[in-house]
Amino acid sequence: MSNENKSIHEFDFDLICEYFSTVERQGPGSPEVTLKALSFIDNLNSDSRIADIGCGTGGQTMVLAKHAPGQITGIDLFLLFIDLFNLDAKRFNLQDRVKGIVGSMDQLPFGNEELDLIWSEGAIYNIGFERGLNEWRKFLKTGGYIAVSEVSWFTDERPAEIEAFWQDAYQGIDTIPNKVMQMQNAGYIPVATFILPENCWTEHFYAPQVVAQENFLEKHAGNIQAEEFIANQRYETNLYHKYKEFYGYVFYIGKKI
Ligand code: SAH
Numbered sequence: 426m427s428n429e430n431k432s433i434h435e436f437d438f439d440l441i442c443e444y445f446s447t448v449e450r451q452g453p454g455s456p457e458v459t460l461k462a463l464s465f466i467d468n469l470n471s472d473s474r475i476a477d478i479g480c481g482t483g484g485q486t487m488v489l490a491k492h493a494p495g496q497i498t499g500i501d502l503f504l505l506f507i508d509l510f511n512l513d514a515k516r517f518n519l520q521d522r523v524k525g526i527v528g529s530m531d532q533l534p535f536g537n538e539e540l541d542l543i544w545s546e547g548a549i550y551n552i553g554f555e556r557g558l559n560e561w562r563k564f565l566k567t568g569g570y571i572a573v574s575e576v577s578w579f580t581d582e583r584p585a586e587i588e589a590f591w592q593d594a595y596q597g598i599d600t601i602p603n604k605v606m607q608m609q610n611a612g613y614i615p616v617a618t619f620i621l622p623e624n625c626w627t628e629h630f631y632a633p634q635v636v637a638q639e640n641f642l643e644k645h646a647g648n649i650q651a652e653e654f655i656a657n658q659r660y661e662t663n664l665y666h667k668y669k670e671f672y673g674y675v676f677y678i679g680k681k682i
Pocket of ligand 1: 449450451452453454478479480481482483484485500501502503506528529530531545546547548551
């Protein structure tokens with residue numbers, strides 16, 4: 426019997442966390458894409474307040490910090506990621522204006538209209554795209570921006586195998602026009618939308634995982650949970666190669682009105 430299509434929701438959080446703490450990114454993306462998204466944001470100065478929600482170990486946050494002025498707070502549910510985040514902020518001498526804190530995206534520690542920019546790469550699915558856009562809006566100043574990347578369908582219809590995979594992994598997956606409409610309905614002007622290039626998955630997300638998977642299996646030799654988790658990751662990678670014309674990550678940038 427194959428364990429390949431076990432649901433991601435069945436795995437232990439600590440195990441997933443430990444695995445993803447060994448790679449630079451916890452979701453698809455790249456420095457080039459972070460900078461492209463940043464190029465649509467025109468309101469920042471050294472007093473600006475920026476939040477990176479679901480920042481993980483901070484791969485994209487450090488890129489952002491090197492190219493945008495202002496104070497950046499990274500927030501993630503997991504202490505292990507935040508510890509690595511803060512070590513990196515120090516390594517790049519950004520610790521005075523870049524801070525990682527543990528917290529949840531459904532209870533953000535910001536005041537109303539405090540933020541100039543909300544950033545979130547590959548993380549808003551944890552609360553849901555629509556819910557996140559609606560709930561986070563109050564923290565933004567009028568004229569402030571939100572920039573989030575999110576898995577999206579490229580076509581109206583998809584093969585059953587990939588449809589079933591994503592319906593299990595994330596029911597909020599939708600087409601690009603529907604997501605743009607959700608952004609507009611939540612009270613933002615949809616400023617820009619672009620599809621992340623394939624190398625955000627292959628080179629920056631899946632390639633570093635090849636070695637990480639070998640190390641992880643070696644460390645957890647004989648642990649069936651760990652083996653199943655890696656089998657699952659490999660299945661997901663194969664699905665991407667098989668069905669990449671039907672889905673991918675999309676950056677959505679909106680301005681609060
Ligand atoms: N932005 C990073 C990480 C994306 S993976 C990158 O692009 O590499 C999604 C992240 O969301 C993980 O780091 C996970 O720990 C975090 N996360 C999951 N649920 C969360 C919650 N409720 N609040 C804050 N962060 C959460």
